Amino acid sequence: MNKKRPITISITSGKGGVGKTSIAVNLAYALMNQGHRVLLVDGDLGLANVDILLGISAQTTIRTVLDGEADPLDAVLYLKPGLGILPASSGVPEMVSLGIDQQEKLTTLLSDITSHFDYVLVDTAAGIGSSVLWLNHFASYNIVILTPDPTSLTDAYAIIKTIFTQFDRTLFYIVLNLIREPKEGQKAYETLKKVANQFLNLELEYLGAIPEDKSVKEAVRQQTPFIQKALRCPATRAIMLVAERIKNLRAD
Amino acid sequence: MDHHDKPLQCPYTNNGCPAIAEIKQLKQECERLRKLSQHDPLTGLFNFNHLMNTLETEMERTRRTGLSTGFIMIDLDHFKRLNDTFGHEEGNKALKWFSDILRNNLRRIDIPCRYGGEEFAIILPGIRLSQAVQAAERLRAGLKDSPIQLNDKTINISASFGVDTYASTEDISVEAFIKRADSLLFQAKSKGRNRVCYDKQKITVVPTEVTTEEKDLLFSLRYRDRLS
Missing domain, CATH: 1.20.5 (Single alpha-helices involved in coiled-coils or other helix-helix interfaces)
Known part of the structure; x- marks a missing residue:
């Protein structure tokens, strides 16, 4: 068994509807395409999303494992030899706030499973609930997704500030989504960085920006990751670039 | 009638x-x-027996109503040393003094008990963890503000606190719940006493507020970009 520890990365946003899950799914495929073993954890524990984007239906979920009804390793659904999904359950509101017992169980569950992978991407729920914070705390790296809208900027800043004050995290990775012109991503990032620098004295690192792209919407409708479908579209190229930068992160 | x-x-x-x-x-x-059968003769607080029965009832109430039950375990710091220095009579006086502080600083529905020796426990029905922690902090402050006279000497006695709540979704026994609070009390003692320990992760996190200054800067920079 491989003893090497995986690189765990949370993908979070503060607010919903910025394309978090879509980016998580496509990043998982991008890393897998490059020969890495990737586990994608649907961290939206009460309102699963990943399965919808991928058109799969899971019988065994994080929930059933936590309830002791399934073996952790059986819960991982392999879409490809190098890509596992740990699905969440839908419509289970109590999973949104994690009690201490569940946190302990989830830690055991995740550490049992994750040793088999090179990268673990955790797609968190929207909002700032305890499960979102806990998963961000669990992950070694935090990627914050936002769109260039001022409201999305504020939400991203709010979750950064919360994780920073709660867990003393001082480095965050930023991905802009749904940008309309090439420089928009970098500019929005600079704004966020400047405010985070000035008020919180913490570092941000830019991982890239994904342009608004027709083929993304189409891919969602067809329940296929766009990166597998539209090989040359701008969004695919942008995701590949983000994946390249993720490969510079090291396990701690 | x-x-x-x-x-x-x-x-x-x-x-x-x-x-x-x-x-x-x-x-x-x-x-x-x-x-x-329900009271501790020295302090007049409820005894261990009553504590166990009441905790059982309150946990059942939690399962029925969804309102969590708070539980605080308390240990007077360095009580053995105090007993050795001042004698058992003065030690008993300290226990009574502490019981008064408990009675004066709790809600009327809270149930203060003597757990045994210099250990005390409080059941707080229908309370959130953050409120139970506040109650413990209030008691800790109460101790600080009321020094006690022992053999004509004025001294301050502090205490260590372990605070926990039982939620309706949890499937644990009375004993397991007490054990959990007890391990938090142990934490408080091993961290140097005179403190309140609880599970920080369990408190529902209130998102850290973004200040007006931060918002203003985010917005003004962003709009300037858009105009340029």
């Missing part, structure tokens, strides 16, 4: 019925025994 509340009346005589006198005495004895 409850028939227990009616004064006992002999149907035959108004004066000196021996049976009535006997019953009255038995009733008083029952009341005395009931108190004795």
Whole structure:
């Protein structure tokens, strides 16, 4: 068994509807395409999303494992030899706030499973609930997704500030989504960085920006990751670039 | 009207019925025994027996109502040393003094108990963890503000606190719940005493507020970009 520890990365946003899950799914495929073993954890524990984007239906979920009804390793659904999904359950509101017992169980569950992978991407729920914070705390790296809208900027800043004050995290990775012109991503990032620098004295690192792209919407409708479908579209190229930068992160 | 509340009346005589006198005495004895079985004679607080029964009931209430039950375990710091220095009589005085602080700083529905020795426990029905932690902090501050006279010496006694809540979704026994609070108390003691320990992760996190200054800068920079 491989003893090497995986690189765990949370993908979070503060607010919903910025394309978090879509980016998580496509990043998982991008890393897998490059020969890495990737586990994608649907961290939206009460309102699963990943399965919808991928058109799969899971019988065994994080929930059933936590309830002791399934073996952790059986819960991982392999879409490809190098890509596992740990699905969440839908419509289970109590999973949104994690009690201490569940946190302990989830830690055991995740550490049992994750040793088999090179990268673990955790797609968190929207909002700032305890499960979102806990998963961000669990992950070694935090990627914050936002769109260039001022409201999305504020939400991203709010979750950064919360994780920073709660867990003393001082480095965050930023991905802009749904940008309309090439420089928009970098500019929005600079704004966020400047405010985070000035008020919180913490570092941000830019991982890239994904342009608004027709083929993304189409891919969602067809329940296929766009990166597998539209090989040359701008969004695919942008995701590949983000994946390249993720490969510079090291396990701690 | 409850028939227990009616004064006992002999149907035959108004004066000196021996049976009535006997019953009255038995009733008083029952009341005395009931108190004795539920209370700690030294401090007047509830005893361990009553604690276990009440905690069981309150946990059941939590499962029914969804309102969590708070539980605080307390240990007076360095009590053995105090006993050795001042003697057991003064030690007992300290225990009574602490019981008064408990009684004066809790809600009327809270149930303060002597767990044993210098250990105390409080059941706080229908409370959130953050509120239970506040209650413990209030007691800790109460100790600081009320020094005690022992053998003509004024001293301060502190205490360590372990605070936990039982949520309706949890499937654990009374004993397991107590054990959890006890391990938090142990944490408080091993971290240097005179503190309140609880599970920080369990408190629902209130998102850190983004200040107006931060918002203003985010917005102004962003709009400037858009205009340029």
